Amino acid sequence: MPEQQETRPNLAGLNVVLPRTPDRAAAMTAELAACGAKVSLMPLIDFQFPDDTAELDGALRSLRSGRFAWVIFTSVTTVRAMVRRCAALGLPAASVIPAGTRIAAVGSGTRTALEDIGLDLDLMPEGDQSARGLAESWPHPEDSDPEGGALRILLPQANLADPALREALTSLGWDVRAVTAYCTVDYPATGVRFTPAADAGPSGGDLLMTPQEFAAAAPAGPRAVVLTSPSIVRRFLRLCAPVPPGTVLVAIGDSTAAQMAELGMPADAVADQPTPEGIARALSVAMSTGPTN
Secondary structure (H helix, E strand, C coil): CCCCCCCCCCCCCCEEEECCCHHHHHHHHHHHHHCCCEEEECCCEEEECCCCCHHHHHHHHHHHCCCCCEEEECCHHHHHHHHHHHHHCCCCHHHHCCCCCEEEECCHHHHHHHHHCCCCCCECCCCCCCHHHHHHCCCCHHHHCCCCCCCEEEEEEECCCCCHHHHHHHHHCCEEEEEEEEEEEECCCCCCECCCCHHHCCCCHHHECCHHHHHHCCCCCCEEEEECCHHHHHHHHHHHCCCCCCCEEEECCHHHHHHHHHCCCCCCEECCCCCHHHHHHHHHHHHHHCCCC
């Protein structure tokens, strides 16, 4: 019998606000629109290179020379930063990771971004698509290298990255070198950006709103906001509080939900997977129960 497709949640009439730029929201926008929701984008964060990229550049050269057993990519943004710095160094991105170095990633979007530049994954968590899930599925050094030799891992990440993944792998006995690949800043970035401009995405500039417009607007139907990272939570609270009554809040994962709870803004639902489909399901759950704030 043919495999039965999962029925999409019915989000007809729901106004969803995504705090992302169009280049990072295309897949989620398409899925939510297919479920019947009206999607608006409210960029809150942007990304730029650190003022000094010497550490990142040195790490990429060491990676190319075979100094690392593994390299980990935890987001599409990290992949984009690597590609841009490789171009600045005159190196094709795919050639920076030698055949003997294994690649790990979190999330289907990150996997696709790596495949787009000709790189295949050796490890991605099957269930929990998060840094925590990756740590739980990571091999013990003795299973990976019985001789106890090359145990070095390169972990390019954001300046605000949670240290939990590095600490978990270090506790297993791996030698983890975490380097700042990019900085998370308020939107719009004023430094050297490496992501497309906000009005260059497929969603169109007419869907963009500012925090001021969000606070002033009163949509005809119910409204939900999808919060996609702890840093987004902090900026949303700073720029959009008090949250208009009746707004449903959905978190993309446990770390985001934990930050929301810590700041007194509990999530009405948490996505079971950080994917467009997972977000759609969480929105459906949140709409059925209603806002708790």
